[in-house]
Each structure stands twice: as structure tokens, then as C-alpha cells.
Amino acid sequence: MLLSIINKPAELHIPDGFLSTIVALVSWVIVIILLGFAVNKSKEKLNERQIPLMGIMAAFIFAAQMINFPVAGGTSGHFLGGALAAIILGPWAAILVMTSVVGVQALLFQDGGLLVMGANILNMGILTALIGYGLYRASAGKSKLVRYGTAGAAAWLAVMAGALATSIQLWLSGTSPAQFVFPAMLYVHVIIGFGEALITVGALAFIERVRPELVSDETVKDRGGKAWIIAGVVISLLVVLISPFASANPDGLERVAEDLNFIGAGMDAPYEIFPDYTIPLLGDSGASTIAAGVVGVAFVMLIIFIIMRLVSNIKLGEES
Amino acid sequence: MQAISFDQYRAGKSIIHCIDPRVKLLLTLLFIISNLILPDGGWIVFALVLACIIALSQMSSLGWGYVFKRSLIMIPFILAAVTIIFTLPGEAIAQFKLFSWELTISDAGLIRFASIFLRSWLSIQFAILLAATTPFPDIAHSLRHLYVPQIIVAIILFMYRYIFVLGEETQRLLRARAARSARIPGRKGGSVLWRAKVAGNMVGQLFVRSYERSERVYQAMLARGYQGEFLTVVPHHMHQKDWIAALIAVIAVGLIQAAAILL
Incomplete structure (x- = not known):
């Protein structure tokens, strides 16, 4: 069992209790909406043949996470797999596959919590799929050097995005102070991401040698529209812009968040519609906090739903 | 180590094993939510929850020792919260120097850290109990009853079937690499880049083997009449004991929350 502790890329699997209820709920809302789209897309695009494929691919990602390589001084590089899954399976399938991986890890192995599963899916499944597929899609049709370079950069950025999102969630939950969590998480993952990039490129090159038809340019382009490139590039830019700022200047981040009314005492929820997240009628109780959370969550849900509708409409327009 | 030892289910015939999996899943979530909204520093309430989980583990014939041992897997993650001890403003308890940093432990920080740790530690124990007393296909099937989309449940079931394979x-891949990695004393192994390339090839190899296996599996399933739908022969009915278990658990959570507000 000790071995399993050391040998797992556990840094990003948040357990229950580390995120505040509101952060966990907001993450769930984002994930549920995106999953809704992914499930719908899979009905359109995938036939029953894909189900065994996606199930076995989920098992593959799980098993591939066992493969490590010694780096130096007893530490070893690990593989998370989100970006590779997005490149070889396409974005919607990768989201479903990574969701299942995170779900089984939580339900079967307690690797990551149940209530915070939404956050874990977002960090390890959805951001990685957006960046992995979005960036690689942009390089489809280019030379091998460009494509492998892009795949490596996408894998590295996907890990950084996961680390950044995890840090933000921990910080907004009041679990970790900004001045520690951002530098610690981001610096560690700069190196972990490097290992991820190398393995992703190595695996991609191997697959292209053995089964070229699975990762041909047409196949890659066929799996998603150009809107994915925009989404991937925008998220990558956000990661690139926020990460150095957050790790070098966490006080600044704290100030920005306070100016925007994002955090109260640094440990409250990400927004403040109700004073102290309670509904006056219900008094200062757990139930009241939950009720306030539900209203806030409904609001976020509406906004994301509208955005997703727009994104998927653009995409459909291009395909026809 | 056999991969089959991944499975966390411990067969048994206890009361906890026999409760309907849907009820168990919902009650687990209920207890975890209840843990999350407990106030910082509510030590008595945390102790109450611990008493609950110890009682449940004993009733399940696993014993709390098993649950306790498994719950240690969350330990590495507490690093994420440990710095709050030094940064939350409050009355200083102790002060010490680490390298060039002046670290002050504040009472508020210590209470916050201990509360986060306890909430998390108590929550993971409920999840462990669920996984240890419920066969995984039953958990996956109850997800279907909780309106998780069919395709995700199907992927999860396939994944569960094939993680062992x-x-x-x-x-085998790791063993093959180890067998070919003899090291002459005094000579260095390959560069980090080369090692990463080997790992990359292994992942690629594993992918191709998995992909080809999925093609064979699909053909075999078609031959046996697969039409894209999973069927189950286990009917799920709520029995009286399930309702009673649910009622007792809800009352327990209610008492825990009442205690949290009153104490």
C-alpha cells in the first residue's frame, strides 16, 4: 500500500473535505453541463462500437498511469494521460473517458473524493481535453516536428492547467494560502508536465508508426470543429498568463480577487450574492448556506449553458 | 502482485453488505455532505461522526482497522493544507525558524488545518466502507438509477472489467523493462530523455494492445447478441430493511447537524 501512495500522481486528485461546498458545487455544475454536451455529441457521432473502445481506453489510461520512469534522486516521472487521450480519441470521447477514469478512481480506490469529483473531472479531464485536442488540432497537417512539438507543449500545458485550476480551487476554499499553494503546485508541475510531454510525444510517435490510420490528419480533424482550436488556445493563454502572475505575485492575485469581490476573508465562497452565504429567512445554519449555494449555482449554470450553446452552434455550422 | 488485488470489494454477508447499493451510495454522499458543512473546531461533532463510522465498520464485519489503514492514502494530500497553520492570522502559539523563514503557528491556523484534515479523513472512510461492502458493478448500476447517462455507466463498467487485464x-511491460535494465556498478544508465522515450514507447505499446483488444472484444460481443445496451438480471427492489437503514442514517445525520449547531 505504501507503494501505491508513492507511485500515484496524487497531487491533482483532491480528496473530500479540501474544497468548500460552494467550490465543489460550482465545479460540478460546469462539469455536468459539459458532460451533457459530450453525451449528446457521442450519441450523434459514435455508434455502439465505440462503447467497448472507450471503456477499454479508460482502462488503458488507468493502466498507463502505472508506468513511470526514474528521473533523479529517487523521484520518478508520471503520466496523467488527459492530453494523449484527447489527441488519439478526439475531444468529446476524451472527456467521457477521463470522466470515467476519475470516477472509478474515486468510487473504487478513493483516489480523489466523491463530492469534489466535479473539480477533479474539470482539472484532469476537461481542461486537458480542451488544451490537448485544441492545440493539436491546430497543428494537423503540418510536419512531424511541428505536430510532435505541439503535442508535447499541449501535454505540458494540460498538466499546468490542471495544477493551476487545483490551486485556484484550494485557495478559494480557504484550504491553502495563495502565497504557498501557487508557487508550490506550479513549480512542481513544471517538472511533472515535462515528463508528461515526453511520454505523450513518445506514445504518439509509437502509435503513428504502428497504427498510422488512428492518428492521421483527417481522423484528427474529423473529430472536432475549429471552435476547439479557439477554446484550446484561449485556455492555454489564460494558463500562460495567470500562472507566472499567481506564483510570483500571489498578494497581487489576492488583491485582484478582493477588488472583484471574489473572496471575503480569503476562505469564503467565490462570490457573494448573499451576505455570508446565508438566506436571511433560514438563519445562520448549514441549510441556509446550502440554499444560498444552490441559487448561486443555478446562476452559474445558466451562464455556462448559454456559452456552451453558442460554442456548439458555431461548431455545427462549420461541419455542415 | 496480482492486478486482481486492485479490487476493493471484501465479500461478506453483514447487514451493511446487504443494504441496497443505491441506498448505500446515497447515504455515503449524505454523510460526506454532512461532514463538509460541519463547522471548524467542532471537535465533539467530529468525534460523533468518528463513532458512527467505527460502528458501521464493525457492523460490516470488516472492522475499523481495515478502514483506518485504507484511509491513510489521503495523507500525502494534507501537504496542500499544512501551510494554513502559519498564515491564518490569530494568536501565536509557537515560533520557530526553518532555514531563513520565521514561522509562527497561530491558534486559528491550527484549528482550521485540523478541521480540514478531520473532515477529509472522516469523509474518505465512508467512501472506503462503500467500496469495500458493495461489488463495483452494483455501484455502477446504481449510478444508472441516479440518472448518470447510460454511456458513462457503460464506459465505467467496461473500464472496471478491463483495468485488471x-x-x-x-x-508485464514493467517487468520486461526491469529485466532488460541491468546496471553495471559505476556506470550510469541512459539519459532522462532516453528513459522517457522508453516509457513513451511502453505507453504507445499498451495503447495499441488495448485498442486491438477492444476490436476483438467488440466482435465477440456482437457474436453474442450485443446491441448497444447493457442488461442486468439482478432486479433492484427496495426492501423494508433498506428503508429502515435509510431512516436510521438520515436521523443520525440530522442529530450530527443538530449537535453542530447547538454545541
Whole structure:
């Protein structure tokens, strides 16, 4: 069992209790909406043949996470797999596959919590799929050097995005102070991401040698529209812009968040519609906090739903 | 190590094993939510929850020792919260120097850290109990009853079936690498880049083997009449004991929350 502790890329699997209820709920809302789209897309695009494929691919990602390589001084590089899954399976399938991986890890192995599963899916499944597929899609049709370079950069950025999102969630939950969590998480993952990039490129090159038809340019382009490139590039830019700022200047981040009314005492929820997240009628109780959370969550849900509708409409327009 | 040892289910015939999996899943979530909204520093309430989980573990014939041992897997993550001890403003308890940093432990920080740790530690124990007393296909099937989309449940079931197969495949790959990695004393192994390339090839190899296996599996399933739908022969009915278990658990959570507000 000790071995399993050391040998797992556990840094990003948040357990229950580390995120505040509101952060966990907001993450769930984002994930549920995106999953809704992914499930719908899979009905359109995938036939029953894909189900065994996606199930076995989920098992593959799980098993591939066992493969490590010694780096130096007893530490070893690990593989998370989100970006590779997005490149070889396409974005919607990768989201479903990574969701299942995170779900089984939580339900079967307690690797990551149940209530915070939404956050874990977002960090390890959805951001990685957006960046992995979005960036690689942009390089489809280019030379091998460009494509492998892009795949490596996408894998590295996907890990950084996961680390950044995890840090933000921990910080907004009041679990970790900004001045520690951002530098610690981001610096560690700069190196972990490097290992991820190398393995992703190595695996991609191997697959292209053995089964070229699975990762041909047409196949890659066929799996998603150009809107994915925009989404991937925008998220990558956000990661690139926020990460150095957050790790070098966490006080600044704290100030920005306070100016925007994002955090109260640094440990409250990400927004403040109700004073102290309670509904006056219900008094200062757990139930009241939950009720306030539900209203806030409904609001976020509406906004994301509208955005997703727009994104998927653009995409459909291009395909026809 | 056999990959089959991944499975966390411990067969048994206890009361906890016999409760309907849907009820167990919902009650687990209920207890975890209840843990999350407990106030910082509510030590008595935390102790109450611990008493609950110890009682449940004993009733399940696993014993709390098993649950306790498994719950240690969350320990590495507490690093994420440990710094709050030094940064939350409050009355200073102790002060010490680490390298060039002046670290002050504040009472508020210590209470916050201990509360986060306890909430998390108590929550993971409920999840462990669920996984240890419920066969995983039953958990997956109850997800379907909780309106998780069919396709995700199907992927999860396939994944559960094949993590053991692919886990052993991976162990063979790792063993093969180890067998070919003899090291002459005094000479260095390959560069980090080369090692990463080997790992990359292994992942690629595993992918191709998995992909080809999925093609064979699909053909075999078609031959046996698969039409894209999973069927189950286990009917799920709520029995009286399930309702009673649910009622007792809800009352327990209610008492825990009442205690949290009153104490």
C-alpha cells in the first residue's frame, strides 16, 4: 500500500473535505453541463462500437498511469494521460473517458473524493481535453516536428492547467494560502508536465508508426470543429498568463480577487450574492448556506449553458 | 502482485453488505455532505461522526482497522493544507525558524488545518466502507438509477472489467523493462530523455494492445447478441430493511447537524 501512495500522481486528485461546498458545487455544475454536451455529441457521432473502445481506453489510461520512469534522486516521472487521450480519441470521447477514469478512481480506490469529483473531472479531464485536442488540432497537417512539438507543449500545458485550476480551487476554499499553494503546485508541475510531454510525444510517435490510420490528419480533424482550436488556445493563454502572475505575485492575485469581490476573508465562497452565504429567512445554519449555494449555482449554470450553446452552434455550422 | 488485488470489494454477508447499493451510495454522499458543512473546531461533532463510522465498520464485519489503514492514502494530500497553520492570522502559539523563514503557528491556523484534515479523513472512510461492502458493478448500476447517462455507466463498467487485464499487461511491460535494465556498478544508465522515450514507447505499446483488444472484444460481443445496451438480471427492489437503514442514517445525520449547531 505504501507503494501505491508513492507511485500515484496524487497531487491533482483532491480528496473530500479540501474544497468548500460552494467550490465543489460550482465545479460540478460546469462539469455536468459539459458532460451533457459530450453525451449528446457521442450519441450523434459514435455508434455502439465505440462503447467497448472507450471503456477499454479508460482502462488503458488507468493502466498507463502505472508506468513511470526514474528521473533523479529517487523521484520518478508520471503520466496523467488527459492530453494523449484527447489527441488519439478526439475531444468529446476524451472527456467521457477521463470522466470515467476519475470516477472509478474515486468510487473504487478513493483516489480523489466523491463530492469534489466535479473539480477533479474539470482539472484532469476537461481542461486537458480542451488544451490537448485544441492545440493539436491546430497543428494537423503540418510536419512531424511541428505536430510532435505541439503535442508535447499541449501535454505540458494540460498538466499546468490542471495544477493551476487545483490551486485556484484550494485557495478559494480557504484550504491553502495563495502565497504557498501557487508557487508550490506550479513549480512542481513544471517538472511533472515535462515528463508528461515526453511520454505523450513518445506514445504518439509509437502509435503513428504502428497504427498510422488512428492518428492521421483527417481522423484528427474529423473529430472536432475549429471552435476547439479557439477554446484550446484561449485556455492555454489564460494558463500562460495567470500562472507566472499567481506564483510570483500571489498578494497581487489576492488583491485582484478582493477588488472583484471574489473572496471575503480569503476562505469564503467565490462570490457573494448573499451576505455570508446565508438566506436571511433560514438563519445562520448549514441549510441556509446550502440554499444560498444552490441559487448561486443555478446562476452559474445558466451562464455556462448559454456559452456552451453558442460554442456548439458555431461548431455545427462549420461541419455542415 | 496480482492486478486482481486492485479490487476493493471484501465479500461478506453483514447487514451493511446487504443494504441496497443505491441506498448505500446515497447515504455515503449524505454523510460526506454532512461532514463538509460541519463547522471548524467542532471537535465533539467530529468525534460523533468518528463513532458512527467505527460502528458501521464493525457492523460490516470488516472492522475499523481495515478502514483506518485504507484511509491513510489521503495523507500525502494534507501537504496542500499544512501551510494554513502559519498564515491564518490569530494568536501565536509557537515560533520557530526553518532555514531563513520565521514561522509562527497561530491558534486559528491550527484549528482550521485540523478541521480540514478531520473532515477529509472522516469523509474518505465512508467512501472506503462503500467500496469495500458493495461489488463495483452494483455501484455502477446504481449510478444508472441516479440518472448518470447510460454511456458513462457503460464506459465505467467496461473500464472496471478491463483495468485488471490491462493492469497485468502493464505489469508485464514493467517487468520486461526491469529485466532488460541491468546496471553495471559505476556506470550510469541512459539519459532522462532516453528513459522517457522508453516509457513513451511502453505507453504507445499498451495503447495499441488495448485498442486491438477492444476490436476483438467488440466482435465477440456482437457474436453474442450485443446491441448497444447493457442488461442486468439482478432486479433492484427496495426492501423494508433498506428503508429502515435509510431512516436510521438520515436521523443520525440530522442529530450530527443538530449537535453542530447547538454545541
